[in-house]
Amino acid sequence: MLATQELMADAVHHSDPDLSFQASRAAVELDNLLNDEQTDLTVVRDLATALVRSVSEGGTGSEGRRMLMDPSEANVFSQAFASTGSRSVLTLQELVDSVRWVAEALSKASSDGTSGIRALRDFCLALSRSARAQFAASLEEDRPGHPYRR
Amino acid sequence: MPLLEDTQRKLAAFQAKVRDVASTTFPYPEAEAALRVIEDKVQERLDSLTRLSGSSSRETVVESCRTAVQIIPIYLPIVGFCLRSKNINNPLEAYWPLLRLSRQLAGEGCQLILSSEWQFSPYTYLQVPYLTDYVLIGLPASESSNALLLPLAGHELGHTLWAKEKCSNTYRPHVYAKVIDLFLARWDDFQQYETSLKEEEFEGSLLGLKYYQAPIDWALRQLEEVFCDVIGLRLFGAAYLHAFAYFLAPGDPAARSRHYPHLAQRAQYLALAAAKFKVSLPTSFVDQFEEENAGNQGLDSFQIAIADEACSQLVADVIAQVNRLGEDRSLPDPSGEEVETVVENFRLLVPARSPTSASQVLNAGWKAHARTDLWSEYEQIQDDRDRVLNELILKSLEALEVSARRDG
Numbered sequence: 001m002l003a004t005q006e007l008m009a010d011a012v013h014h015s016d017p018d019l020s021f022q023a024s025r026a027a028v029e030l031d032n033l034l035n036d037e038q039t040d041l042t043v044v045r046d047l048a049t050a051l052v053r054s055v056s057e058g059g060t061g062s063e064g065r066r067m068l069m070d071p072s073e074a075n076v077f078s079q080a081f082a083s084t085g086s087r088s089v090l091t092l093q094e095l096v097d098s099v100r101w102v103a104e105a106l107s108k109a110s111s112d113g114t115s116g117i118r119a120l121r122d123f124c125l126a127l128s129r130s131a132r133a134q135f136a137a138s139l140e141e142d143r144p145g146h147p148y149r150r
Numbered sequence: 151m152p153l154l155e156d157t158q159r160k161l162a163a164f165q166a167k168v169r170d171v172a173s174t175t176f177p178y179p180e181a182e183a184a185l186r187v188i189e190d191k192v193q194e195r196l197d198s199l200t201r202l203s204g205s206s207s208r209e210t211v212v213e214s215c216r217t218a219v220q221i222i223p224i225y226l227p228i229v230g231f232c233l234r235s236k237n238i239n240n241p242l243e244a245y246w247p248l249l250r251l252s253r254q255l256a257g258e259g260c261q262l263i264l265s266s267e268w269q270f271s272p273y274t275y276l277q278v279p280y281l282t283d284y285v286l287i288g289l290p291a292s293e294s295s296n297a298l299l300l301p302l303a304g305h306e307l308g309h310t311l312w313a314k315e316k317c318s319n320t321y322r323p324h325v326y327a328k329v330i331d332l333f334l335a336r337w338d339d340f341q342q343y344e345t346s347l348k349e350e351e352f353e354g355s356l357l358g359l360k361y362y363q364a365p366i367d368w369a370l371r372q373l374e375e376v377f378c379d380v381i382g383l384r385l386f387g388a389a390y391l392h393a394f395a396y397f398l399a400p401g402d403p404a405a406r407s408r409h410y411p412h413l414a415q416r417a418q419y420l421a422l423a424a425a426k427f428k429v430s431l432p433t434s435f436v437d438q439f440e441e442e443n444a445g446n447q448g449l450d451s452f453q454i455a456i457a458d459e460a461c462s463q464l465v466a467d468v469i470a471q472v473n474r475l476g477e478d479r480s481l482p483d484p485s486g487e488e489v490e491t492v493v494e495n496f497r498l499l500v501p502a503r504s505p506t507s508a509s510q511v512l513n514a515g516w517k518a519h520a521r522t523d524l525w526s527e528y529e530q531i532q533d534d535r536d537r538v539l540n541e542l543i544l545k546s547l548e549a550l551e552v553s554a555r556r557d558g
Contacts, residue, residue: 031210
């Protein structure tokens with residue numbers, strides 16, 4: 001019998017269009033911070049919390065293999081890091097560490113670290129794009145096709 | 151910024167259409183309520199755009215506009231789905247019995263919208279963000295009034311239960327472990343496609359992830375479809391198998407989706423579950439489906455085979471889980487007993503007199519349908535047999551709802 005595990009309860013999810021929306025709204029907040037237009041970082045903090053949850057809860061299969069994180073989410077995050085080129089990530093453990101690092105930086109973001117803010121904004125934009133791409137890919141196979149529809 | 155203004159216009163036009171549809175009359179309140187939720191979410195997207203300013207970076211504006219309009223392709227089909235739910239060709243008599251069944255399965259907060267689709271496939275929208283309490287079931291428009299196919303709604307209800315029970319979270323670590331183990335067990339074959347990876351690095355590397363992520367997704371999706379088939383069987387017994395075969399046999403070998411086990415395999419999994427639930431298999435049930443080969447080649451074929459095998463290794467767990475869920479929720483016995491009295495009612499051309507469940511009525515419908523001598527004494531309805539039987543089934547479902555309301 002398989003045990004039910006309450007994983008990723010409020011974590012980000014690759015099949016949820018909200019992840020790209022949340023990441024893009026976080027980018028807007030960071031952009032406004034860079035432009036000295038506002039200091040409200042509510043969405044940035046929420047995204048940080050969701051990212052931490054995503055990498056805090058893995059799971060263990062009946063064969064004893066430990067899954068560090070949902071492979072589809074890992075794909076979204078690795079694409080985001082690859083496109084910003086901000087961190088070299090080759091293994092899943094490095095990916096988990098990098099997501100934790102970004103989440104920590106997002107949770108502490110403030111107006112006194114301009115260069116760091118710009119990098120975080122770029123990461124949020126990259127995350128929005130990769131989540132949107134993954135979401136679209138997950139729909140592709142399910143979309144009933146029509147032989148004469150283009 | 152024309153991009154921003156155009157995005158705002160597109161969202162406003164969509165919001166106006168949602169309002170327009172919501173303002174019409176629906177036979178039950180769920181569709182309008184769903185449309186109001188969508189309308190609010192469009193407003194949230196519009197509000198998010200007001201936070202952009204003249205000094206926002208071009209990249210930020212572009213990405214904000216992209217994510218804001220993403221809501222339109224997701225929800226526009228659902229607005230159309232709600233609009234079609236008003237169509238009189240939908241089996242409205244079945245709505246309330248199915249709603250009760252949905253709530254028995256997924257809880258009292260469950261909302262149902264029954265509609266039709268202009269796709270030749272029964273359909274459900276799964277866990278639509280912001281509408282997670284809604285079950286949206288669409289039957290192909292050409293069959294939407296065919297009561298004998300209502301058991302297929304059981305499969306679609308299964309998707310709701312899968313999400314409600316967080317089954318993906320339960321099974322994902324197990325699917326993950328199976329897929330990794332299968333890659334390692336077939337390492338020599340895998341090396342045809344990738345030679346730079348070492349076995350010991352495969353699981354933990356992002357290069358390995360590139361190969362095993364898709365089979366994990368596919369196996370998990372396949373397992374969900376098996377779960378839904380078994381739920382359909384547990385809810386409707388042999389009637390589900392008849393409807394499944396009517397709709398899907400013999401299968402198209404060229405049209406296999408990676409998200410489903412191949413059709414002959416699905417039939418075999420259903421046969422296993424039928425044995426567990428003591429449901430009699432219709433004659434030659436499994437043999438009606440032809441072995442499918444999607445024609446995939448190379449790495450794709452290798453990955454699909456791994457997904458298929460990982461799914462197969464977890465099917466017994468899925469059947470056991472559905473069995474427990476059925477007991478926990480006191481679902482009617484699917485073995486098909488107690489349908490003969492309803493078949494006898496139908497033989498006398500009257501609706502079921504005291505139906506006890508939708509499953510009983512639908513199983514009686516299929517039994518009557520299979521009787522070649524049904525109404526042979528009534529020459530005047532010989533050419534209209536299917537329509538008359540359909541009406542009797544729908545009337546019986548209506549009687550079931552009347553009894554349920556009367557008995558509180």
